[in-house]
Amino acid sequence: MRSGQKGGVENVHTMLRIVLPKGTRFEFLTQWDVNLIVNHINSTPRESLGGETPYNLALESFGEDILKALQLRRIVPDEVNLTPKLIRYNR
Numbered sequence: 001m002r003s004g005q006k007g008g009v010e011n012v013h014t015m016l017r018i019v020l021p022k023g024t025r026f027e028f029l030t031q032w033d034v035n036l037i038v039n040h041i042n043s044t045p046r047e048s049l050g051g052e053t054p055y056n057l058a059l060e061s062f063g064e065d066i067l068k069a070l071q072l073r074r075i076v077p078d079e080v081n082l083t084p085k086l087i088r089y090n091r
Contacts (some may be wrong), residue, residue, distance in 0.1 A: 011048075015041050018082050033087045035071050040082060043075035 019037050020026070042054040049057060055074050059067060067073070 011046075012041060015044065015082055019084060019086050021084060024084075029087070037086060039073050040075050040080050040086060042072065043077070043080050044082065045077075 016037065019040070020029075039055070042058070045051050045053050053074075055067075055072065058072070059074075
């Protein structure tokens, strides 16, 4: 709810819209699709985090067991894909 957080939220929204452009029908997204998208977004380094990824910072803060329970995993940098081709359909 702080104004200083708005930029970070907008950046993530932009990444999400790259993967799910306007016109994409969300009712066909599965939990697997959502987890995949979140994992790719959270494995993208951020300037605002000193070049770290949200995943790495969460790992340091909460530990691997919590991230596994939330079905979060790290995507290696060369495999991060923020395009509509990330999910198996594009309606």
